Amino acid sequence: MIEKTANLSNLFKEKAAAAASSAELEQLRIEFLGKKGYVAELMNDLRNIPNEQKKEAGQLINEVKKFIESEIQNRNREILKAEELRLVEQAESYDESMPVDINSGSYHPITLVQREVEEIFKTMGFAVEDYYEITDDYNCFEALNIPKHHPARDMQDTYYLSTGQLLKTHTSAAQNTILRKYAKNLEQGNPIRAIFPGRCFRNEKIDACHENTFFQMEGIMVDKDISISNLIYFMKTMLSEVFQQDITVRLRPGFFPFVEPGFELDIQCTICKGKGCPSCKDSGWLELCPCGMIHPNVLTAAGIDPEKYIGFAFGLGMTRLAMMTYGVKDIRVFNSGSLKALSQFTEKSFTVPEESKEA
Ligand code: FA5
Numbered sequence: 001m002i003e004k005t006a007n008l009s010n011l012f013k014e015k016a017a018a019a020a021s022s023a024e025l026e027q028l029r030i031e032f033l034g035k036k037g038y039v040a041e042l043m044n045d046l047r048n049i050p051n052e053q054k055k056e057a058g059q060l061i062n063e064v065k066k067f068i069e070s071e072i073q074n075r076n077r078e079i080l081k082a083e084e085l086r087l088v089e090q091a092e093s094y095d096e097s098m099p100v101d102i103n104s105g106s107y108h109p110i111t112l113v114q115r116e117v118e119e120i121f122k123t124m125g126f127a128v129e130d131y132y133e134i135t136d137d138y139n140c141f142e143a144l145n146i147p148k149h150h151p152a153r154d155m156q157d158t159y160y161l162s163t164g165q166l167l168k169t170h171t172s173a174a175q176n177t178i179l180r181k182y183a184k185n186l187e188q189g190n191p192i193r194a195i196f197p198g199r200c201f202r203n204e205k206i207d208a209c210h211e212n213t214f215f216q217m218e219g220i221m222v223d224k225d226i227s228i229s230n231l232i233y234f235m236k237t238m239l240s241e242v243f244q245q246d247i248t249v250r251l252r253p254g255f256f257p258f259v260e261p262g263f264e265l266d267i268q269c270t271i272c273k274g275k276g277c278p279s280c281k282d283s284g285w286l287e288l289c290p291c292g293m294i295h296p297n298v299l300t301a302a303g304i305d306p307e308k309y310i311g312f313a314f315g316l317g318m319t320r321l322a323m324m325t326y327g328v329k330d331i332r333v334f335n336s337g338s339l340k341a342l343s344q345f346t347e348k349s350f351t352v353p354e355e356s357k358e359a
Pocket of ligand 1: 169170171172202204209210211212214215216218256259262287288289290291292313314315316317318319320331
């Protein structure tokens, strides 16, 4: 058994040297270190050897395991470096003088949907605002009534940067900045009406309706005497404008620390018409636009007196909206980089090419 263990390192070294990609290396990791791999087999064999040899053999197996783990890291680094070099060479050999067809470009479907939604909001008197993708804990959480250690932070697995900043997990991160920017409007007797589209990042498990990089569009309206009925009326009008057809919506109570009360607004899946499909996780409904009345603490944090003013906010899931608008069954199409799929989104009659549906 000791000989078998010693041979394993050589066998791994040989196979790792022949691996040409990180995926092949991962296969090797499973073959050697997986539950049914060679190392697990050796651990099982330990039971059958004399007691006095067990300690030495156990140590040897551990050493081999550590060796394989560190070889995987080393080889992976080599593979990634070679890939980087290949890409640099490819980029350097790019011929800038080659003639191009300037008519062949196209907008990304999310851009198309975003522009359309922006136009609808502009006609309703909303200003369109921009916000950063990198922000900080204060704007993403604290100013939104989500203090440190609040369980609501678990809802969004956040990508933190080494600088202590973070990638915004929702467009609500811009609320404090935008509310501050327009607070003086209120004193002049004008409401605050703004939308702010943006890319959001969450450390999510990706599937047909979840991405780790996706778009939302936040909207806020603040004035005197705004009520929940204004919010509901507004959401319905806005969605029927977007879809230009009667769509079925449902409103459920939803918890978000920055609104009170809060709601989840779902639309009936336009892909399966409510029957259930992978895009809506077989529920027939798709969570599209949570909303609610802005929490007094959020207004206070932005220097607005909650005794005088009240408002609503919503967070439209724009990537999901694009799925519903174009009948795209798998959200991964949008980040696939497949020009064949993406260059065809020019109008709402678009259908996803067969090969992209399972992207
Ligand atoms: C929020 O992000 C809140 N900030 C929204 C909000 C704003 C509530 C204002 C109240 C007032 P939620 O995590 O549910 O909430 O995301 C909002 C929408 O973004 C979802 O309904 C969904 O349409 C979309 N979304 C969320 N996570 C993903 C994901 N991983 N992939 C694609 N779309 C997503």
